[in-house]
Structures are given as C-alpha cells and as structure tokens.
Amino acid sequence: MLMLAVAAAPPRAYDGPTAAQPATDPVPLASAEVPFVVPASTTGATPKHPTASPPVGSEAPSEGARIVRVKLPPALTEPDRAGSVITRRDLDERLPRSAPDALRGEPGVFVQQTAHGQASPYIRGLTGQQTVMLFDGVRMNTSTFRQGPNQYFFTVDSRSVDHIEVVRGGASTRYGADSLGGAILASPVEPSMERGRGPITAHAKGIFATTTADAQLGGRAQLDLGVLGRVGVIGGFGYRDVNQLYSGGAVRQPADNSLQKVPPRFAPDGKTQLGTGFREFTGDVRAVGEINRRNRITVAYYDYRQRDAPRTDFCPQSTAPQDQCLTYRKQFRTLVYGKYQHSGGPAAAESVALTLSYQRQHEDRYLEVGEDSSTRRTGLDTVHTIGTALTIHTRRFAPASWSRVGVTYGADGYLDQVRSDATLTFIDTQTSRPDISQYTNGAKYFTGGVWGIVDSEFTRVLRLRLGTRVAAVRSRAPYSEVRNSPAHRLYWLTAVGHAGITISPLRWLAFPFSVDQGFRAPNVDDLTSRQATGGGSQFENAFLRPEHSTLLEGGIRITQPWLELRMFGFYTVIADHIQRRPAERDECPEGDLICGGAKFTVTLDNLESLSVIRGIDGGIRLYLPYDFGAAATVSYAWGEGRNPRWGVVPDEQYRVPLSRVPPLNGTAEFGWRSTEWGPYIIGVVSWARVQDRLNPVDENDDRIPDGGTPGWVAGHIRAGYRLEPNLLVGMVVENLANSAYRYHGSSVNAPGRGLIFELQGSF
C-alpha cells in the first residue's frame, strides 16, 4: 500500500471528479508498474523524476515529512495525455454498483448498460473491442471482445481496486491493439506490508452494503497480513445478491413522445425492470514478497463469479414471447499472474517488470424461449489466455544540464484459445443437439508486440515524447461443420507511432499536444461470431482488415492551489473502421436460419472511407474556503462515417453518424468535506442531452428509443462520515427526482430514487 508521506501542507480535502492530480512534470509512461514514493509536495503533484526514486518498496518518509492517513491520488500514468484517475476514496464516496459504474462522470467516459449486470464504458465514442482494459498491467481484452458494448469490465470487483485510470484517446503504442478510444487501467489494492511495526501485522476490514433501488445486499471481508515488513498478503471475498432494479419508469421516445416499449419490460408497477438482478461472488488473494530492496515478487489471484444475470434486452427480446429470457447463468473471470519487479539495474534497464499471466473468461448463457415453448438454448464460451508483459525503464539520462531523457520499452504477447459450444434442448423430450456456437470452437488468437517510448524534457518549458510499437497478430480457426463457417488463418503485422509535445510557459500552465496512432486487428469475434444484437442478428466476416486510427489531441492544463482545469479537444480519424452494416439476407451464412429470420441482419465490415470522431472533454475543480469545493466535467463526441447503405438503399446519405456515440454529457457537483472531522456531503448533478444522431443500425436497435435517447438530468446527494482508518459510513441518495432516464444505448434504465448505503469497519 502506498502510505504516502506528505509534507506540511495537508492534502486538499476536496477531491472531485477530475481526481487525477495534474502533473507538472513527466513520469514514466509505465510508472504504474514501478512503485515509487511521492515526496513532500505542496501541490500533491507527482515527483519530478520518479524513476530516480528510491528502490522498490522504499516508503520511508523524507525528513521533515509527516505521516498522514490520507492517500494522495495516484498520478496519471501519462500526465501529458488526457486522462483521469478514480481513487479508492472516490469509490468509497460514489459507492458504485460495479467497476464500470465507478467511471460514470469521468471526462470522456460514458457508461452504457445492456443489462443490470453488464456495463461497457465508452471512451471518446468507442467501446468494447475498440478500447483496452488492463488489470494491474495485465491485458483483460480477449479475442472475443465484440464490436459494441461488452460486459467484461463488470468482472472487475470494484472493492478490490485501489484506483482506476482512464487514458482517453488512442494508446496503442503503449498498450497494444484495441486502444483506439482509450485505455482503462485498474490497479488492485496492495497489502500494506508495514515495516517496523512488529514481525506480523494484521488488518481486517469488513464492508456491508445495501441499496434500495435493487434491494441489493452484500459485502466484503478482507484480511491484510504483513510479515517482517517484507511479505504481505491481502485477500478477501465478497458476495452480493442484487434484485430487480427499480427505475423512474419508461422513457419517452423523442420521435413521438410516447413511452418506449421493451426493453426493459416492466413489472405491473411500471417502474421495476424485469430482466434485471443477479448474484455475484468475488475472491482475491495477493501476495507480495520483497526478496531484498531491489527485487519484488507478486503473485495474485482474482476471481469473479456472476450468476443468473439476465440480459435485459432479451428478457424478452422485442420479437419474442414476453416470458422469454436470456440469462447469463455464469459470467466468470479468473485471473492468476505473477509479477517480478527489479530496480536499480544498469542504465539501460534500471527498472524491470515482468508479468506472466493466465486468464480464464467463461460464460454460460441460457435462453428460455417461454412457457409455451419447450425450446432451450445453451451457449458455453471459454477463453483461456496466457500472456506476458515486459516493461523496462532506462535510467533518466541528463545529456545536458537543461535536459533529461528516459526510455521506456518492452514487449508483450497474449495467446487466446477459444472454446465455444452451443446446445439446443427440447425439454419435453429431453432431446439435445449441437447448436450454432457463438464462435468457432478451437479458434486461436495471438496479439503482441515490442514497443518503446522516449520521454525527454528540455528545460521546464518543453517536453517531448516519441514512441513506436511493432505489433503482430495471428488468428486461426478451423472449419466448423455445425456453423458452416470457413477455416481461416490470418496474420497481420503493423507499426504505429506516438508523438507528443508539452509546452509549459508557466509552472501552473501547460499545453499538451499528442499525435497517436492506434490499431486493432480483427479478432475472433469479428472473424467468426454470430450473435444477437439489439433485436437483430449479426454474422461474421472473415475478410476484415485491421483498423487504424490517428489521434490529434490538444489541451490545456491549469494547476493552481484553488483551481484545477484539464480540458482537451481531440480529433480521431479511423481508417478501415470496422462497423456494423446492414446486410442482405442472402449474405447470411448458408443454412443459418437465425440470421435469415432475424428482425434485421448486420455484419461487420471495413468502412471504405475515413471515420471521424471529434470532441472535447475535461474537468474543472475549484477548492473553496472552509473545505467547500466544486467540480464539473463535460464530454462531447461527434462521430461520422460512411454509410454502408449508401448506393444500396435509395435516398440514403453518404455519411451518417457512427453507431451509439454518446451525447453531450457531464456532471457538476458542489460539496463540503471536513478535513478535520470526517463528514462530507456533496450534491451531484449528472446530465446528458438527447442523442438523436443515429446510425442506420441504431434505428433498428431496440435499446435506442424511436428518435434517439432522450436527454436527462438527475440529482444525487452523497454524504458520509470517515473516521480514518477505522470507520466509514457512506450513503448516496440517488436520482432525487425519480426521473426516468437511461444512458444512450442501454437496455436498462437508470435506478429510480433510492438509497445506497455502505458501512466499512476495519482495524
């Protein structure tokens, strides 16, 4: 645990939605993998040259510093890029229902929910396979991440997370394939390993949480052990039972102001959303051992098990009997990894982090067509991923007194093996037969590359970054007789680059600019999957090309004791953009009647001309007297691409909005956090404008009301009391006006008026 040493000036109490501490100086691009101590600072900013910091594990406070039991927000991994950090403290105040829920309100992020137990963060208008997610540096993205929203970040237990960083905009140079929209970096809670406090230290923590909107009841038990200050083990397990979600009711459709039909389907009260609720079990153990002051080994295990989570837009599907429901009986993710960290090495490799990981992502879907039908469908998909990542920091060289140069470089590789089976069962005869699986069983996928980033500074005014990655991707899948899908064996090799310049005319003022190339090769989902999508059916395209993006980003950063501002404008161009296009029924795979009979059919295709996403995002935070504070964020993305139907369907426009790009949205909050006594109370308003810029595919998507998703404003109050470090009582009164609203593209409406309550006790 980073129990930070802070100098005389205590950290500011108000710590709003732009929680990332703006760095006035660069840090290594991979600093998340290199622990360091933040020295005394009056601004809480990150250290000037952290890679030249004490060795790994050294947490001794500097002379004159005093220990405070408040952690500073972690620094941005890439301070000159647009980004933000959600700290453990933020999480304890926001009391999110899930890890994606914790990201709501972050600049540039918009969280879509297809189901109560699923959520997918959009970053700058892109989501799913076009963003990358890492957990403690281990890539979570698998080759089955699909186009559009997916549920996989939900499989991160927000209670086991110390902080989550969002990197907005393309970041493929550092994080590899998929990072067109951005990256989400989750960092777990570390064992405290309190040196000098006895041979064995132990801390226990219990969390009890409940909500009224979905009658949730659950909690987590956690134990943190330290031995001789060199070995630390932290482990915990959690459970929660989440019931059907109460909402403000059905939303009104902009097209005619009528109430939207399914999804979701409501109970007779018109508020309770059927097809919601789930159960969840989480467990984790993390052991850290310091062999000596230069070598550290971490072994970690994280298990997430979600059961009986209905997919709201399929409970029922709009075309199906009202008692139909598709349920994720199991949504499991298991992550095991070991990490070796070395510091104090030679100049070319002063610090090294090597990770070996295994991840198993498993889901078991069960479709019950309805009481009048004896048809049941089961789908089992498992992805086994073995991976490795090597990150090396050179010493920070000083070729001249006014310059510093450091290099971060590394390599990574992840190999997936996909198991996919499906069964059709008739329960009246207990007859089962193989069904068309979602993916081609036995598909294998590799993604990896080598990369390097040079980070240099020339006086205090100018900083430059330059980097590149050479990436390789391979996908193989056998012929499937059941699916009648062809075998494929595909290879791609590509190179992308990154450049950045930051000009700081004043110590408190900086203008960062970046150019970043991103790429994403088609994955197993693109190349082999057949799946339902918003009432329609999607089939594979094994002839896709990789998509490439180029990001131009510029912003302003102001860091004053009373004001923090980070605002960025961006312009992303995507070539060969992979998007859904309406498909003719005679394009359906031969013999696939699901495809032919769907309400509409889509397939993925590379758009023939460039797609563009542009917008602004950022946040401002004001530190006011007497522990008052205010903060606001705003996010806007505008996407447009070639209309795949142009030239096929009469009267179609050549360019159309990209699918499901979020509307203009933001948050504003004003509150008081007592630094002296512990209580806090914050009023929060979140809002979004109507999104009526729809792609032709969106217009067929049941998740989007006719005419688009209506705009909304919702008010919340967060209040609580902290008695560090033993007690936290937190609560959120959500949706004060009981508004009926939903995040664009969601199947499930936002919770109605209700209370979220959490009690944390520890010793």
Next chain:
Amino acid sequence: MRTTTNELARLTILALALATPACGGGSVGDEGADSDSSGETTDNPTSTTAPTSATMTDATTNDTTASTTMTTMSTDPDTTDTDPSTTEPGGCPQDIDFGAPDLAGCTPLASDFTPDSSAAYPACVADGGEWVLVDEPPGSAARVEAYEDMIELLRNGATPSADDFTTARAIYATDNGLESRVLRREDTHYPPIPAAEQDPGVAFDRQCSVADNATNYPDRCVGPARIQPIVDEAFVAGMTGDGDANVHAARIDAAVQWFLWISIYKEAASCILAPGDCDSTWAYYNGGTEQGAGIGVSANLREIDPAIDDAIFNGMLAIRCWRDLFPADGDPAFEDLGDAGEAMFYEAHEQLDNASWYGWARLVRAHLERQPAVCDSEADANWAFIQVAGPVLDPEAAVRDEAAAATLTSLWANDAPSVDDLTGGIAALDAAFGCPQCESCDVSQEWGY
C-alpha cells in the same frame, strides 16, 4: 437448389398420392376398422371449432357399400379408371374424381386490383405486376424457407425418422424463426384483445406474446393457443417414435401452413401501422420470390391451380398499391389515411382476404380429393392434415353458408369419412368458397387492431 429439391419432394408426394401401391386396405369408408393404430397424436387441438378427437383408422376391411356409393356419386363421365386395381369396390387406392371446381363464373370484382386494369386504383407501383419492397427484405422469407426445409425432411415421400423430427424441430425453433412468430401470431379475423387487457409495455401486434392474453383469447391468439400445441404435440410424438410418423408430419405441415396463411392477413393489417409488414405479407406467402416461382403456401396452391396463386398475389398487389398511394409517415395511424385511404384499404384487404380463404379452401379440397387415392399411413396422414387445416375454414364458412359450414364441421369431426362424406364436404367447400372473390363478404367491424 432448394426449390428444385422441394419441387422434387412435392412431385414425389403427388406421385405417391396418384400411385397405386399394394396395400392392405383403404382408409376411406372403414368405419368399422380398428382405430388404435394412430395412437394419441391425432387429437384435434382446434376443439373449439371441431371438438373431436380425430383418431385415424387403419383400414383392415373393405366396405363394399361405401365403394359402391363412391361409384354412384361420381358425376364425371371420365371416372372409369382403366386400372382395375383402382376400381375394385372398396379398394385402395381408389381413383375418385370429385370434379374440378367451376371457376367460370369467377371474375374480378369492380373494386379489385389487377395489374393490367384496375378501375378502382390509380396508377401505382403495383401496376407492373411485381412486388416492390416497401422496406428492407423481410425476415419472414427465411421462415418460409424454414418451412420448406422442414417439409423436405418430414414429407419427402419416405416415413420420417425420429432424427428427422428432431432436425425439423431445430429448424422450427430457430431463434427468430417460425416458432418465435407462431408464439405471438394473432388471427386478426377475430376481435382485438380489449384495450384494458392489453399490456401497455408490449407492442400492439405482440399482445398475444403475453401469456394471459393467449389464454383468455385463444381465437385471436391463434399462434400460441392453437397452432403451437399442435406442432409441439406432433414433434414430441415424432421425436419419441410414438404413433404414426407420417401423421405427425402431416399435422406439422398443416399447422405451419396455417401459421403462414394466417400471417398473410395479419401482416396486411399491421401494415397500416408498420409499413414493412406489407413486405411480410408477401414474403409469408411466397418466401419473397418472384410471382409464379414461389415457395411455401404459394407453391402448394399454385400446384393445385395457378389461378389461385395469381388471385392471392393480386390481393397482395392491391395492398401494395394502397400503401403506395397512401404512404406512411414516421408514425402512421389508420386515421391518417383519410376516408379515401381507409376505403381503399378495406377493399384491398378484403380482396386479399377472400382470395386467401379461397386458396385455403382449395388446399383442403385437394386433400379431400386425395383421400380415397391414398392408403394406410399415407391416408391417415392425409386425413390428419385435413383435420388440422379444415377447421380453419369454419368461422368464415359459417358466415358465408351456414349449411355448408355445418357439413364441413361434421366432416372434420369424422374420424373415418366415407366417399359420400368427402363428396358432401367438397360440395360444401365449393358452396362456401366458390370463388377467390366474394361480393357479399364484408369486412368485420372488429377486424385488425
């Protein structure tokens, strides 16, 4: 290839029907025959209109009287068959000519649409005699293909195996396939579910997917309440090898065709509010193919008489013409059509409806005609088909000709009809459904939605 194969299958069925295989007895006129052989699978779920348990008979004896009656009932001078095996009294098969329907008096009404001349319709997109899509190609075409695939497995001339039933059911149960629509199909000939009992959270044309509605309004909710139980029961029996597989296959065939046929009328009605449903009307009928080359119900009717197929298609073109002349805006409502639009819709819809009734009546008639010509399991299957398809006509027959309706209802309930019964039934059909047009058949005030 699919069409060719299906045509072959269809020809095979026809050839079997016309062939003269050696057999142990006829299924016609065997009132005294053992009735156990067909098991439980022929229970008639359409009991509200024909409340009988139609146990098929396995002929073990010949009925001379019936055979004699057959001869005397023949009115066609060409009924004398040169094949002695088919003229044997009470033999099986028997080549009985029930006479062809007389269409000489059937001419389009003044209000009817025909591609070449339609006084009641201004120029429109349907004048070319081809279907022009209102919207995107409808998914209903794939359901007709699925029907054809099922029939290829179940009615290809050979007795289907349990595996064939399982495979066919997998096709039937395809996601977004036939079953998904059967489970919500409404018969819009019946009054809508009262507004107070409709689920406000469910779309107007999916109210029958609400379980309570299907239970409380089985006539309106014909799919879940009537068709699906037949299909399920037949599949279960077929998959478990219980009873006569050909009978089960025939009942599935009849039930699925019933669904496809009733969808023609339903989709035409919902086309008012959902313009793309006009395309579904067309595609449920012929699989979204060119006129004259249809599959599904269209092909089956065309095989009986191309004039039937053409008459129904013209009814569809009438709907298409109306939609062209009164195009829908973003949120169409019936009231938006105005008097002229409403009147034209009624006329077009009625033209289609009358042609469709006629087509279904001719389908049933063809099976009635076939009954004496088939034996054993095939005869049982043919009668099973009739006992599912026949009662579909009852409500409309009752409106048109009460006496004929009574005759027909009685016939469907007859587990072992004689040739006299068949002849009477055919005469009743011809009386009630004499033409694809019907001057006096008004649209019910409670039609549609």
